[in-house]
Amino acid sequence: MDKSNEEWTLIVKPKSNWLDLHLKDLWHYRDLVMLFVKRDFVSAYKQTILGPLWYIIQPILTAIMYSVIFGTIANIATPLPKFLFYLSSITMWNYFSESLNKTSNTFISNAQIFGKVYFPRLTVPLSIIISNLITFSIQLFVFIVVLIYYHFNKDASIAPNNHLFLLPVLILIMAGTGLGVGIIISSLTTKYRDLRFLIAFGVQLLMFATPVIYPLSSVTGLKRAVILANPLSSVIETFRYAFTGVGGCHWHYLAYSFGFMVVVLVIGILLFNKVEKSFMDTV
Amino acid sequence: MKTVIKVENISKEYRLGEVGTGTISRDINGWWAKVRGKENPNLKINLANTGKPQASHHQALSNVSFDVNEGDVLGIIGKNGAGKSTILKILSRVTTPTEGLFKVKGRIASLLEVGTGFHPELTGRENIYLNGAILGMRKNEITSKFDEIVDFSGVEKFIDTPVKRYSSGMYVRLAFAVAAHLEPEILVVDEVLAVGDIAFQNKCMGKMSEVSKNGRTILFVSHNMQAMSHLCTRGILLQNGLVTYDGTIQESIKKYLSSSIDTTGPTYDLSETRDRKGTGILRFTKLEIYSNNELCNNFIIGEEMELRLTVKATQAMRNLSIAIHIYRFDEIKLANIENIDSDFRIDSIEGEAVYSIKFKNLNFYPESYKLGFWIASTDSQETHDHLTVCAEFNMMEGAPQVKRKLLKSGGSVYLTPDWKKIK
Numbered sequence: 001m002d003k004s005n006e007e008w009t010l011i012v013k014p015k016s017n018w019l020d021l022h023l024k025d026l027w028h029y030r031d032l033v034m035l036f037v038k039r040d041f042v043s044a045y046k047q048t049i050l051g052p053l054w055y056i057i058q059p060i061l062t063a064i065m066y067s068v069i070f071g072t073i074a075n076i077a078t079p080l081p082k083f084l085f086y087l088s089s090i091t092m093w094n095y096f097s098e099s100l101n102k103t104s105n106t107f108i109s110n111a112q113i114f115g116k117v118y119f120p121r122l123t124v125p126l127s128i129i130i131s132n133l134i135t136f137s138i139q140l141f142v143f144i145v146v147l148i149y150y151h152f153n154k155d156a157s158i159a160p161n162n163h164l165f166l167l168p169v170l171i172l173i174m175a176g177t178g179l180g181v182g183i184i185i186s187s188l189t190t191k192y193r194d195l196r197f198l199i200a201f202g203v204q205l206l207m208f209a210t211p212v213i214y215p216l217s218s219v220t221g222l223k224r225a226v227i228l229a230n231p232l233s234s235v236i237e238t239f240r241y242a243f244t245g246v247g248g249c250h251w252h253y254l255a256y257s258f259g260f261m262v263v264v265l266v267i268g269i270l271l272f273n274k275v276e277k278s279f280m281d282t283v
Numbered sequence: 284m285k286t287v288i289k290v291e292n293i294s295k296e297y298r299l300g301e302v303g304t305g306t307i308s309r310d311i312n313g314w315w316a317k318v319r320g321k322e323n324p325n326l327k328i329n330l331a332n333t334g335k336p337q338a339s340h341h342q343a344l345s346n347v348s349f350d351v352n353e354g355d356v357l358g359i360i361g362k363n364g365a366g367k368s369t370i371l372k373i374l375s376r377v378t379t380p381t382e383g384l385f386k387v388k389g390r391i392a393s394l395l396e397v398g399t400g401f402h403p404e405l406t407g408r409e410n411i412y413l414n415g416a417i418l419g420m421r422k423n424e425i426t427s428k429f430d431e432i433v434d435f436s437g438v439e440k441f442i443d444t445p446v447k448r449y450s451s452g453m454y455v456r457l458a459f460a461v462a463a464h465l466e467p468e469i470l471v472v473d474e475v476l477a478v479g480d481i482a483f484q485n486k487c488m489g490k491m492s493e494v495s496k497n498g499r500t501i502l503f504v505s506h507n508m509q510a511m512s513h514l515c516t517r518g519i520l521l522q523n524g525l526v527t528y529d530g531t532i533q534e535s536i537k538k539y540l541s542s543s544i545d546t547t548g549p550t551y552d553l554s555e556t557r558d559r560k561g562t563g564i565l566r567f568t569k570l571e572i573y574s575n576n577e578l579c580n581n582f583i584i585g586e587e588m589e590l591r592l593t594v595k596a597t598q599a600m601r602n603l604s605i606a607i608h609i610y611r612f613d614e615i616k617l618a619n620i621e622n623i624d625s626d627f628r629i630d631s632i633e634g635e636a637v638y639s640i641k642f643k644n645l646n647f648y649p650e651s652y653k654l655g656f657w658i659a660s661t662d663s664q665e666t667h668d669h670l671t672v673c674a675e676f677n678m679m680e681g682a683p684q685v686k687r688k689l690l691k692s693g694g695s696v697y698l699t700p701d702w703k704k705i706k
Contacts (some may be wrong), residue, residue: 008386009287014379032416039413043404046445116396119417159623178619280378 023275026120033122036127041134055138059094060234063087070213079215082156084150089212091143092239095136096174096232097203099247102128102197103182107279108188114280125186129179133171147243159245166242166249168236173254173261177231180264187268187275211236216248228253231260285388287469287500288351288374288463293383295344295369295524330607338348338431345368346383346523351469351502358515358532360539366644367504371395374502376469388498389468390661392419396473398458401445407438407457409672410446414461428464435490436460438596443621456483463490469500474507488513508536508681510690516518534582536681541581548692551674565600565632565667570674580675582645583698586680589639594668599633602662609656610672611695617652635677645680646697654656 020183045051063086063227078085103125107114109126151158189195212217219227227233234253241247319522344366346466351357361367372378374385375393400417401410411432425432434437436457446454472491472633479613492514495501505511511518511532518529518535549572559566572580573589582588590607609618620640622629629638654674680689689697 008388010387010391012373012376012379012387013384014381028421029416029419035413035422036414038408039405041404042409043402046404113417115377116399117393117417121420143472166577198490277376277379280372 006172018270018274021269022120023247026122026126028118029123032119033123033127033130036123037131037134040127040131052138055135056142059090059139061088062090062094066090066213076214077218079155080240080244081150084146084158084244085189085215085236085240085246086213087143087146088198088240088243089236089279091136091139092170092174093207093210093212093232093234095132096178097207098135099129099132099175099178100182100185100203101199102132103179104185104189105196106183106186106188107275108193108196111280122183122272125179125183128182129175132169132178133175136171143243154181155246157248159241160243161241162246163238163242163249166238166254167255169258170239173257174232175236176261176265177257180261181270183268183272184264185281187271191273204229205231209233213249217247218221231257284510285353287353287388288385288391288502289402290349290351290370290385291346291383293344293347293365293370293373293380293599293616294342294383295339295373295378296381297343318702319428321394323523331662335589339489342524343459344380347521347524348383348528349519349526349529351500353500354498354500355517356515358511358518358535359502359521360508360518360535361521362539364523367521367523368473369524370474371471371504371520376525386484388468390419391466391469391471392465393471394418394465394473395461395471397455397462401446401454401458406445407433408459409451410533411461414458415465415494417465417497420465424466427671432460432464435486440641447589448464448570452480454484459483459487462486463494467499470494470500471502473505474505499648507684508540508679512681512683513538529577535685537581537679540679541579541677541680548676549578549673553593553670553673554655556673558673560657560669561666563668564598565594565596565603567592567658567668567673568595568635570654570656571618581677581679583679584646584649584685586645588645588656588676590642592640594632594638596634596636599631600660601631601669602630602660603627603632603667604659604661605638606657606659608657610653610655612651612653614653614672617647619697646699648653648691648693648697649678649680650691650695651675651677 030203045054048054050057063083063098066086070076071078071086082087085187106121106124106128110121114121147158147160185195185199207213209227213226216224217236226242234250234257237247238249238254241249288378304464322422347370359367359370369378371393373380374387374391375395376391377393377395400414402413405413406582408526411429415432416422418494433442436453436459438453438457441449441453446457463692488510491501491503495514501514503511503515515532517528518528518530518532518536520539521543528535551570552568553570554566554568569591570593571578571591573591574580574582574586576589594605605617607620608616609620610616652675653672654676655669655671656671656673657666668674684699685697
């Protein structure tokens with residue numbers, strides 16, 4: 001390389017290195033990430049009467065619905081009070097599914113802005129993960145309140161244990177997997193719009209392959225193996241175990257989930273980075 | 284002079300029609316065929332994926348190279364589809380070039396649209412922050428300029444109202460105000476000044492020239508030639524994806540405007556013209572129009588026009604008068620110019636004579652004008668040749684000394700008398 005090349009702050013070529021991630025750029029735009037988070041929050045419940053209360057109402061309504069449909073009508077046995085069981089699953093699962101659903105639309109729903117101005121595109125999915133994390137925190141709080149209520153008033157056998165220290169790891173796995181899969185799909189949807197229709201269906205299917213509406217202990221044999229192959233299963237199980245003492249925590253499965261998250265996230269970031277440069281021509 | 288942008292052989296190709304095959308199944312189908320060593324059933328479509336130029340491709344830019352120096356205000360001129368927006372998109376990093384590369388020194392901010400990322404539900408205040416951050420400003424930068432931005436936009440009263448309640452003018456003003464307070468080393472601006480009312484447009488123009496005077500480098504695309512000629516110091520003319528001229532803004536504008544004018548000239552063979560009167564003893568045979576010693580019949584105000592007029596005499600004649608008539612586009616006569624007006628005498632013509640008539644400081648409004656010629660004996664007033672409308676020349680926009688838009692309906696002659704307040 002000759003000397004004059006060194007002073008350029010930016011060189012843009014048609015084909016760039018897979019590892020040329022511009023992560024420094026992303027750091028410069030950190031304020032934008034937070035502003036996107038704020039935008040999503042402020043705009044989500046404008047002109048609603050209940051406003052942010054919806055963050056609380058949503059999981060509670062879903063848990064009631066699941067209790068009725070899966071617990072009472074389908075009669076799936078749960079080791080915890082039904083409502084509590086479903087609320088615990090939904091709280092964790094929603095974080096993943098919401099993150100995945102929204103990040104997988106990154107390119108298509110932002111094509112208008114992306115076509116007019118450059119900023120690191122990764123800011124958008126990152127902001128989605130963060131704003132969902134806030135939603136998750138609120139819902140986690142609701143879950144804890146319900147948990148305490150059950151503990152003191154319903155005499156349910158609830159035994160929170162030191163696995164609670166794993167909570168940040170569980171959240172990290174959910175966030176990383178949601179982000180990773182989401183940006184892989186959003187990168188592919190620039191070319192294959194089919195995936196948009198598949199994703200809603202896929203997330204639902206995945207939920208049934210995760211111990212969300214049933215405890216892992218109720219499944220045996222081959223089915224159990226399939227469910228454990230799903231990296232999200234151990235996260236849900238561990239989450240429930242940490243708060244209630246029901247279920248179990250298997251370190252090797254959790255390690256598998258963590259490893260899966262790292263791989264998916266790396267592939268996602270590389271692919272996303274490759275696509276973001278020229279997606280305007282194909283979207 | 285420091286070069287801050289170096290564009291090297293940039294080409295951009297777009298596929299026409301359907302992009303890719305669109306569905307996974309067909310791509311897998313093609314891939315499977317390749318694995319088995321068979322012919323791809325989608326070959327015709329997939330050829331378009333190899334990146335080689337095909338009939339189904341559109342070359343938006345081909346081999347574009349130019350340098351931009353620090354402090355340059357570069358105007359990029361061209362017709363619709365010439366590739367102006369594509370080059371701006373590439374420099375803004377919205378898309379990548381197909382071939383070639385560019386290098387930049389310093390922070391580059393682009394303004395291809397005002398109000399990118401404005402969210403209708405958010406208030407003006409919130410949108411200033413959001414939009415500023417999208418354009419690359421840090422939060423504290425925006426905070427420090429917040430009052431200035433609000434002041435410039437003139438929407439102080441509504442700053443805490445959601446922008447969806449704004450009128451379109453207010454919306455655009457707020458959006459431009461944010462953009463105007465960006466302070467990157469290099470600013471890329473697409474046709475965004477044509478927003479708002481005249482007063483606001485002038486304010487924008489003022490802001491732009493203020494920015495350029497601060498030594499900032501600006502790349503600017505507009506169809507407003509008057510604005511371009513005021514702001515820019517340099518021009519690049521793009522035609523069908525090629526840089527056809529790189530030089531001063533005036534010359535670029537002129538080349539651009541003349542390329543879009545469909546007129547005759549600048550040389551006219553007058554010997555064959557049928558529509559003429561007179562004895563025919565003397566005849567105008569040829570007219571050439573020169574601008575700066577080059578054959579050209581397109582001018583801007585202030586330039587010099589030279590007519591080279593050839594007269595052929597079938598027999599020697601003495602004491603002659605030549606008149607030049609200038610008509611407006613609608614053939615209303617604007618001027619009748621005789622040689623005697625300039626104290627120039629034509630004593631005799633024998634065989635062939637060529638006269639050079641120079642108009643210094645041409646001062647007609649932008650429009651096309653027509654020429655007519657007349658020659659007669661001074662004594663007898665006998666007309667030898669009279670051509671009414673036989674040639675034309677064009678006045679174009681973009682004269683640097685003109686400070687306002689000259690409308691065709693506003694007049695024909697541009698005069699600049701001396702003004703003085705005496706009481």
